[in-house]
Amino acid sequence: MDTLLQIISQGLVLGGVYALMALALAIVYSVTHQLNFAHGDLMVVGMYLAFWGMHALGVDPYVAIVVIAPLMFIAGFLLFRIVFAPMLSAPHLVVIQVTLALSFIVQSALLLIFTSNFQTVHTVLSGKILRFGPVMLAAAPVLAFVASIVLALAAYYVIRHTEFGKRVLAVAEDRQAAALAGVNVVLVQASVFAAAVAVMGIAGPLVAPMMVLQPSAGLHLTLISFIVFILGGANNYLGTLVAGLIIGLSESLSSLYMRPPELAPAVPYLIFIVFLLVRPKGVLERAS
Amino acid sequence: MKQQQLSYVAVVVLVLVGLIGAQYVSRSTLDTVIIALWFVYLCQTWNIIGGMAGQFSFAHPVYVAFGGYTSTLLFLHLGLTPWIGMFVGAAAAMAFAAVLCWINFRQQLPMLTYALITLGVTVVAVIVLHTSNFLGGHEGLVIPRGDAPATFRFADKKMYYYVILVAVAVMMLITLMLRHSRFGVRLLAIRDNQDAARMIGVNVLRTTLVASMLSAGLGAFAGTFYAHYMSVVDPSIGQVELAVQVVLMTAVGGIGTTWGPLFGPMLLVPIERYLSRQFVDLAGVGYLFYGLVIIAVLLVLRDGVVSWIAKTMRSRRMKSKSQGAQR
Numbered sequence: 001m002d003t004l005l006q007i008i009s010q011g012l013v014l015g016g017v018y019a020l021m022a023l024a025l026a027i028v029y030s031v032t033h034q035l036n037f038a039h040g041d042l043m044v045v046g047m048y049l050a051f052w053g054m055h056a057l058g059v060d061p062y063v064a065i066v067v068i069a070p071l072m073f074i075a076g077f078l079l080f081r082i083v084f085a086p087m088l089s090a091p092h093l094v095v096i097q098v099t100l101a102l103s104f105i106v107q108s109a110l111l112l113i114f115t116s117n118f119q120t121v122h123t124v125l126s127g128k129i130l131r132f133g134p135v136m137l138a139a140a141p142v143l144a145f146v147a148s149i150v151l152a153l154a155a156y157y158v159i160r161h162t163e164f165g166k167r168v169l170a171v172a173e174d175r176q177a178a179a180l181a182g183v184n185v186v187l188v189q190a191s192v193f194a195a196a197v198a199v200m201g202i203a204g205p206l207v208a209p210m211m212v213l214q215p216s217a218g219l220h221l222t223l224i225s226f227i228v229f230i231l232g233g234a235n236n237y238l239g240t241l242v243a244g245l246i247i248g249l250s251e252s253l254s255s256l257y258m259r260p261p262e263l264a265p266a267v268p269y270l271i272f273i274v275f276l277l278v279r280p281k282g283v284l285e286r287a288s
Numbered sequence: 289m290k291q292q293q294l295s296y297v298a299v300v301v302l303v304l305v306g307l308i309g310a311q312y313v314s315r316s317t318l319d320t321v322i323i324a325l326w327f328v329y330l331c332q333t334w335n336i337i338g339g340m341a342g343q344f345s346f347a348h349p350v351y352v353a354f355g356g357y358t359s360t361l362l363f364l365h366l367g368l369t370p371w372i373g374m375f376v377g378a379a380a381a382m383a384f385a386a387v388l389c390w391i392n393f394r395q396q397l398p399m400l401t402y403a404l405i406t407l408g409v410t411v412v413a414v415i416v417l418h419t420s421n422f423l424g425g426h427e428g429l430v431i432p433r434g435d436a437p438a439t440f441r442f443a444d445k446k447m448y449y450y451v452i453l454v455a456v457a458v459m460m461l462i463t464l465m466l467r468h469s470r471f472g473v474r475l476l477a478i479r480d481n482q483d484a485a486r487m488i489g490v491n492v493l494r495t496t497l498v499a500s501m502l503s504a505g506l507g508a509f510a511g512t513f514y515a516h517y518m519s520v521v522d523p524s525i526g527q528v529e530l531a532v533q534v535v536l537m538t539a540v541g542g543i544g545t546t547w548g549p550l551f552g553p554m555l556l557v558p559i560e561r562y563l564s565r566q567f568v569d570l571a572g573v574g575y576l577f578y579g580l581v582i583i584a585v586l587l588v589l590r591d592g593v594v595s596w597i598a599k600t601m602r603s604r605r606m607k608s609k610s611q612g613a614q615r
Binding site: 035083086087090092093094096097098100101102103104105107108109110111112115116215219223226227230260262263265266269270272273276277 | 397399400401403404405408409412415418528529532535571572573574575576578582587590
């Protein structure tokens with residue numbers, strides 16, 4: 001019974017991070033109507049920045065976030081202006097190609113700088129354990145989970161209760177109408193995109209201690225974000241959160257019960273395929 | 289009609305250049321050219337369904353894996369020559385492609401959804417390949433080296449080169465024939481507007497089904513070739529990155545064009561290979577450059593090099609015509 005509790009809590013922690021990643025993707029999708037296939041790679045950049053800060057400068061990853069997040073925001077803004085803005089009117093398929101190429105570039109650059117060796121990140125919380133009754137949890141994942149939830153709530157607050165949020169919603173609803181009403185659509189899109197990249201810059205260092213860093217890890221993260229985003233439904237923050245928890249739980253539970261256990265990573269994808277087949281007109285159809 | 293004949297002549301010329309050129313190049317260059325041609329072949333097969341029929345699929349590595357694993361299993365366990373085994377692999381891939389296509393048609397999936405489903409299918413397939421003991425797990429299946437042309441094994445690398453050169457030329461002819469056939473026009477009609485195509489009497493299901501199966505079956509042959517060229521077939525043959533590369537290379541050349549799938553890999557593979565060899569201690573330089581080229585081409589030319597050249601030539605011709613009319 002202890003193992004089961006352990007696994008469930010791990011799954012929830014994982015799910016919280018997935019939900020945050022998917023949320024960032026979902027908000028960008030709502031204002032640009034394009035899917036970014038380099039999404040996960042941007043998070044891997046965040047992880048490697050934390051790794052680099054720890055090794056080269058001796059800065060704890062949690063402290064480094066203060067620098068990494070603004071850096072990623074600026075990088076995201078530039079990336080949007082240079083690569084995404086000219087592509088926004090292009091068909092979905094062209095944008096898929098461009099963002100896939102971007103993911104290619106990020107992965108090769110990481111490979112070039114950090115080599116393909118597996119790396120690990122240590123923080124002040126490494127090895128620290130929290131006890132909740134019968135459940136023992138490593139401290140780092142719990143912090144990542146709490147931070148994910150806080151960030152998700154913050155995003156929700158900004159979108160629903162601020163002037164900027166109103167503009168975002170307006171652009172998401174109808175770009176032309178928003179532009180006619182005096183909203184600077186491109187600026188809103190760029191800010192949202194940059195904010196999403198900054199969120200990856202926060203999430204990356206937070207999850208880095210739990211992961212093995214590897215330049216090609218991004219594609220898996222991208223796909224998981226897509227899965228959670230699509231399961232959750234567009235503009236449905238609660239749905240995204242629930243979907244993230246479902247995928248996180250299914251991944252950790254299947255690692256316990258799946259026979260052979262090596263097939264466990266396939267479970268989220270199978271859930272995804274079945275879901276798309278049952279509800280093919282899901283969220284993507286409404287948008288296009 | 290004239291342009292069509294010109295294209296056939298161009299194919300013959302290319303094959304001749306390939307045959308003569310092979311006599312004068314080093315082994316390592318030959319290796320690069322073989323890999324480049326292999327990608328050309330794969331891009332050509334993908335182009336049938338992804339370019340001409342406009343069904344954006346990431347499932348091609350699965351077809352390649354079907355081809356490579358099936359022929360190798362038949363060869364290792366039953367001693368069946370891969371020259372026959374590859375047709376069994378192609379049949380398996382075609383059956384799988386038919387299922388995917390049928391699902392796509394029944395559910396009327398939006399394009400992005402179909403792309404994501406095929407992506408998911410490929411990821412699952414790779415995990416299965418890694419897990420299955422029968423399929424050799426992580427290590428895959430090793431084909432003993434030998435010099436037995438009857439079982440698709442050559443001691444001389446040049447023989448592999450001739451095989452892939454002929455395969456590319458045949459694919460080229462198939463593409464040209466498709467282009468100029470009623471079937472090809474139906475495919476283009478479906479790509480441009482599925483509902484309009486149906487209105488004018490195109491059987492959408494049958495047409496896309498045939499195109500998917502053709503694309504998958506021909507793609508599976510590439511798997512058998514790769515397995516024998518490398519003397520091993522392992523899960524890396526079915527990985528998602530292969531689909532990404534095929535899509536991007538075709539995109540650089542020009543998706544849906546006749547010559548684009550030839551141009552993209554012939555440009556990108558040698559660049560990547562050359563840079564990787566030049567900067568051995570800097571892993572990733574080749575792919576970094578390659579990614580930058582792709583982004584630049586897509587941002588500047590949008591539809592790839594071949595479409596851009598065609599467009600420029602057409603507009604120049606129009607200009608000279610209109611100038612002539614003014615005089």
